[in-house]
Amino acid sequence: MLATRIDRYILRQLVIALIATTGGLVALIWLTQSLRFVELVVNRGLSLLVFLQLTGLLIPSFISVILPITTFVVVQFVYQRLAGDRELTVMRAAGLSPWALARPALILTLISVVAGYALSIWIVPLSETAFREYQWEIRNKMAAFLLEEGVFTPVSDQLTVYIRKRDRDGTLHGILIDDARQKDSHATILAQRGRLVNGPAGPRVLLQNGSREEIDHKTGRLDILTFDQNAIDLNSAAKTDEQRYRDASEMSIPELLHPEPSMISNPRDRGKFIVEAYRRLSVPLTAASFAMVALVSVLMGSFRRHGGIARPIVAIGVVVGLLALGLAIQNIAARSPSLVPLMWVHALLPGIVCAWALFGPVIGVPLPRMMARALPGLGTT
DSSP states (O other), rough: HHHHHHHHHHHHHHHHHHHHHHHHHHHHHHHHHHHHHHHHHHHHHOOOHHHHHHHHOOOHHHHHHHHHHHHHHHHHHHHHHHHHHOOOOOOOHHTHHHHHHHHHHHHHHHHHHHHHHHHIIIIHHHHHHHHHHHHHHHHSSGGGGGOBSEEEEEEEEEEEEEEEETTTSEEEEEEEEEEEEEEEEEEEEEEEEEEEEEETTEEEEEEEEEEEEEOOTTTTOOEEEEEEEEEEOOOTTTTTOOOOOOOOOOOOOHHHHHHOGGOOSSHHHHHHHHHHHHHHHHHHGGHHHHHHHHHHHHHHOOOOOTSSHHHHHHHHHHHHHHHHHHHHHHHHHHOGGGGGGGHHHHHHHHHHHHHHHHHHHHHHOHHHHHHHHOOEEEEOO
């Protein structure tokens, strides 16, 4: 009963700290990353709701990246505080073993690992797909409706639109369109008034009282055609049937391991897809390794009355080094897929070593046997 109450007491603090820390860091990262899209709201009239919907789709990817780090921070902080308040000393005096003291952190670690797998395998690919489709739609279908007064707006690479004034009812005044969508024809269209509408092929502008000016490349003459009313599609001819190519972050694990031939334009792409697949499968396990590093720094060693700063600093340095090493391994494995098993070693080996250092001498399991159990049959790609 005592152990159960202590488990609940420590676990409650760990869970609350994890939610608060992860939420705070996600909010900070979201704020910095969403600044890229503020211009769409301030200068181009995109609604605040669309802005929140677009940037909100990035949050699952932020959580999946920082969850192993916040798990380490929370375990280190909570147990360090328990040690500083002498609570760990009292628990040890009550007969609790290192395993019993570490049990709440291990439960939290299991929650983090399961949440990490749910994010990396299922939620993040769905949110990335929704984000990129939404972003593509805004850039390619809504750009024409975001015209600014007195600004040359590049609707596409071959189409630029200028309007002098826009009324509240949507009427445009002083319109100039530079249209280079046809290879053999570069036209400049002027109109006194116009209005944006949504046509079957995308946005178009209905022009009134204007002219179309075009140079004949064969004769060198300037041809001018005046009109009372004309409709101009604002879609790029090259983009009318354009398909949005999916990024590796949007694909499922089977698609990454067995990509379609059309997705591989460069032989190196296959290596990137394989690394992305195994990154999703291995990175959630780093939460367990990072948590074990924190537990070793707090629960091992002799008690010091005035506390100690050396071990927490060493633990932080180890985790920072592991993060840097993980990025290096991913870059190397992308060029040489035969090194992909190193990603598993990086994710599991630190946790195994720390678990043996903390629990191995107590339960009498040699380190080679523990490694053999945890790292069975790591195969290549």
